[in-house]
Amino acid sequence: MIESLSSQAIATASQMQAIENLIFQAGMPVAALMEKVAIRITQRLTELYPVQSHPHVGILAGSGHNGGDALVVARELHHQGRQVKIYTPFAKSKPLTRVHGCYAKSLGIPFVSLEALPDCDLLIDGLFGFGLARDVVGDVAIAINTINNWQIPIGSIDLPSGIHTDHGGVMGTAIQATSTFCLGLWKRGLLTESATPYVGNLERISFDIPEKFILQVLGEHHLWRINPQQCLLKNFPISRSVITHKYEIGHLLLVVGSQKYGGAAILAAMGAKATGIGMLSIAIPNSLKPIILAQVPDALVIDCPETESGEIASLADLDLQKYQAITCGCGLSLDAFPIVEQVINSDRPLVLDADGLNALASMGKAQIIEKLNQRNSSIILTPHWGEFCRLFPDLREVERLEALQTAVNQTKATILLKGARTAIAVPDEAGTQTWINPESTPALARGGSGDVLAGMIGGILAQGISAKDAAIAATVWHSQTAIWLAKQRTEMGVDPVTLAQNLLPFLQFSKTDK
Numbered sequence: 001m002i003e004s005l006s007s008q009a010i011a012t013a014s015q016m017q018a019i020e021n022l023i024f025q026a027g028m029p030v031a032a033l034m035e036k037v038a039i040r041i042t043q044r045l046t047e048l049y050p051v052q053s054h055p056h057v058g059i060l061a062g063s064g065h066n067g068g069d070a071l072v073v074a075r076e077l078h079h080q081g082r083q084v085k086i087y088t089p090f091a092k093s094k095p096l097t098r099v100h101g102c103y104a105k106s107l108g109i110p111f112v113s114l115e116a117l118p119d120c121d122l123l124i125d126g127l128f129g130f131g132l133a134r135d136v137v138g139d140v141a142i143a144i145n146t147i148n149n150w151q152i153p154i155g156s157i158d159l160p161s162g163i164h165t166d167h168g169g170v171m172g173t174a175i176q177a178t179s180t181f182c183l184g185l186w187k188r189g190l191l192t193e194s195a196t197p198y199v200g201n202l203e204r205i206s207f208d209i210p211e212k213f214i215l216q217v218l219g220e221h222h223l224w225r226i227n228p229q230q231c232l233l234k235n236f237p238i239s240r241s242v243i244t245h246k247y248e249i250g251h252l253l254l255v256v257g258s259q260k261y262g263g264a265a266i267l268a269a270m271g272a273k274a275t276g277i278g279m280l281s282i283a284i285p286n287s288l289k290p291i292i293l294a295q296v297p298d299a300l301v302i303d304c305p306e307t308e309s310g311e312i313a314s315l316a317d318l319d320l321q322k323y324q325a326i327t328c329g330c331g332l333s334l335d336a337f338p339i340v341e342q343v344i345n346s347d348r349p350l351v352l353d354a355d356g357l358n359a360l361a362s363m364g365k366a367q368i369i370e371k372l373n374q375r376n377s378s379i380i381l382t383p384h385w386g387e388f389c390r391l392f393p394d395l396r397e398v399e400r401l402e403a404l405q406t407a408v409n410q411t412k413a414t415i416l417l418k419g420a421r422t423a424i425a426v427p428d429e430a431g432t433q434t435w436i437n438p439e440s441t442p443a444l445a446r447g448g449s450g451d452v453l454a455g456m457i458g459g460i461l462a463q464g465i466s467a468k469d470a471a472i473a474a475t476v477w478h479s480q481t482a483i484w485l486a487k488q489r490t491e492m493g494v495d496p497v498t499l500a501q502n503l504l505p506f507l508q509f510s511k512t513d514k
């Protein structure tokens, strides 16, 4: 239980500091905690960078306790028989950091200039942790930029130095880490889009924070890191009774496609089919019927009246109540605005994607809030940042996660904000809960991969799974499949058709890979 709370909670610098203060007030000596943390970092470094292959190590030590951690690591790596050198750009340091520096000197570990480091096999970055208070400038900034050009693996302690703990922005400049060893709780900034190019492989080093201190500081906590492996295990395969029938496993309606964007309808259908949905109906403009039937013979195709320019003109007298969920918007084109309104008014569990979102945006924010608050069943909006800003233009200048949480507070919709670090925010009585997907691949930055995702979410939602779980599970499944495929086919090889076709083989692989 303790591990599950501390392995998922995301903290800001001030929250982390408050938790550490509680630990110290309760009697844990500061030096003992630093020792414990640094020993655990050393153990992990030894696994990743063995002595034989990485005998020369450079330590970048700052003036605070991040530097203190680095100096303890320096001592331990020295005792393993490695050639360790320490570089510190600061004349003064905190008392505990200073005494570790003195002891390192007494052991004969040399303090060197930057010029002495390029022959190292590994660098340990302990310049700044969550105490970074302002932009990095002067000699330290020059040192960081120089080190980034060396192509030597860098292990950052807690955060890549220069990354802001809370918003993940680059404070002047920042270390580009190969691995980041985040200490205690996940720091908010590490899971943001802006920090992602600097973080490298991100892992957490636990130091056994008592649960009561986490709860005392985080209280009604609102920000969580998804554990992709646990999420897949928990959600897939979606179970079904042995005596079930097709209408019991959910009936999903896709309202998708136009003459211009016919492929989006097929991709959404492929995503939906992979979820094992019992019945799939697809409402499309009638001229698309032959092509959709050829590609998705198992779907019920509803050929709708069509506008002159090839969009769905109306859903005619289609009874929307008979569907367990609707996914609307992929390839719809903007002229289908009245259709989107009809679908929103239906009060069925709904996924709104792409042009469905653009149609919603055209209503203006006040009406969006009113419409979405009126709904009695769940709605999931799946915008990327551009679509999000069209929906909520007043939040354009607000930091991404804050903007997301504000929009969910206002609309009471579940919003899945797509990107390199997709975030899913869910309305909740205790306040908006936000979940961050920590692993993805740029292979997904490709036209059509969002259509597959929208179909997947609809398929899962129609099987009676909550909006929160459907959005999170589909996001993880989608990104983990892409990561798996990119390893086999390179990032160039993860086109949306291949992605959709491999959703089920990936699940099979992930079950047998245990």
Ligand SMILES: NC(=O)C1=CN([C@@H]2O[C@H](COP(=O)(O)OP(=O)(O)OC[C@H]3O[C@@H](n4cnc5c(N)ncnc54)[C@H](O)[C@@H]3O)[C@@H](O)[C@H]2O)[C@@H](O)CC1
Pocket: 020, 030, 033, 034, 037, 062, 063, 064, 065, 066, 067, 069, 094, 127, 128, 129, 130, 131, 132, 133, 134, 135, 136, 137, 140, 157, 158, 159, 183
């Ligand atoms: N609080 C604790 O007792 C523990 C903290 N730990 C480590 O301590 C770190 C936090 O330590 P600190 O609070 O000492 O802070 P940091 O070590 O992150 O850095 C703060 C120091 O850098 C200076 N500084 C801040 N911004 C600067 C800038 N732009 N340019 C130049 N100097 C700047 C500050 O004056 C201060 O001396 C964590 O990230 C973690 O690595 C761990 O040892 C576990 C226990």
Ligand SMILES: [K+]
Pocket: 066, 125, 126, 127, 128, 129, 156, 157, 158, 159, 160, 161
């Ligand atoms: K650091």
